[in-house]
Amino acid sequence: MRHEFVLPITPPSTVEKKSQTEDHRNEGLKPRKLLPQLKRSVCNRKPRLKYRPELNTVFDLDAYVDLPHSSKLRHHHKGNDADFIKYALNYSKRMVVVSGAGVSVAAGIPDFRSSEGIFSTVNGGSGKDLFDYNRVYGDESMGVKFNQLMVSLFKLSKDCRPTKFHEMLNSFAKDGRLLRLYTQNIDGLDTQLPHLSTNVPLTKPIPSTVQLHGSVRHMECNKCLNVEPFDPAIFRCDDEYDSPTEIIPSCPQCEEFETVRKIAGLRSTGVGKLRPRVILYNEIHPEGDFIGEIANNDLKKRLDCLIIVGTSLKIPGVKNICRQFAAKVHANKGIVLYLNTSMPPKNVLDSLKFVDMIVLGDCQHITSLL
């Protein structure tokens, strides 16, 4: 009976099939197979830029998009400026994008940090106070308000879908043309797209998106630094003091360590607190140095386009990053676009120095220029 288990001398048919597919794979190296790729790179070759507007030229995007396609104004008066934007979007090969709340407004997420943001009126405090470390963790009622804000933003961001603008950035990244997205948004709408993903916490290899202010999708222990998906159920959002939830919940992982230490007869080292993984004003950014290192490395690449979008650059650190990118892109004869619903303040433009075009309007409209 033993001979039944002896291996056959000739290989089974599946083995032969496998070697055939391997041959096919080797064919991929032959020039014939490379042709379509070559063709594609020829098609994507950057044409010469025929027109460059003066610095800080204002382009009214909303008005342009509203013009009928046959309009003479569209073709002559604004045509060159529109072509300049199209050129930046279609031919840039190493883009950096710095985004703010404006890109998520169309998804249904309000610009909650601004004075008009709905959270400022709902919660009876200014948007900035609700993001101030000392205010948020200074007294209980502010702590509760902050939790309300985080929980509602978390639920909102889970319900909202990425916008056309997010999709456009995702397609740039897919084509290998987006070097980095630096996002100030904490909604995670950008990072949920496959080519705009990030690492939490930020680690090498550097992901396509760097979250400058964290996100509401995660929470972190301030002691053991354990990062977990945000759990809205454990953060107290009302004034009921017999509530089982806490304003700043204790970390279950630390509690577990404590129990083990107790059993082992070791001294207590304390239990950490869980916080939404969002960076507040007046707090030291735990990943600040690493983000600076990433930006410095990106500055060394041959950047040919910077798009600053949906932000008024009120945060000095972000403005500083933009200033350096703008200078570098300008030195490389690239294009700097500042896309926002309102004019950037004069001091911001002065600081940036090299903005080719201020594109005024809804950033979603720019996708129609692709």
Ligand SMILES: [Zn+2]
């Ligand atoms: Zn912990």
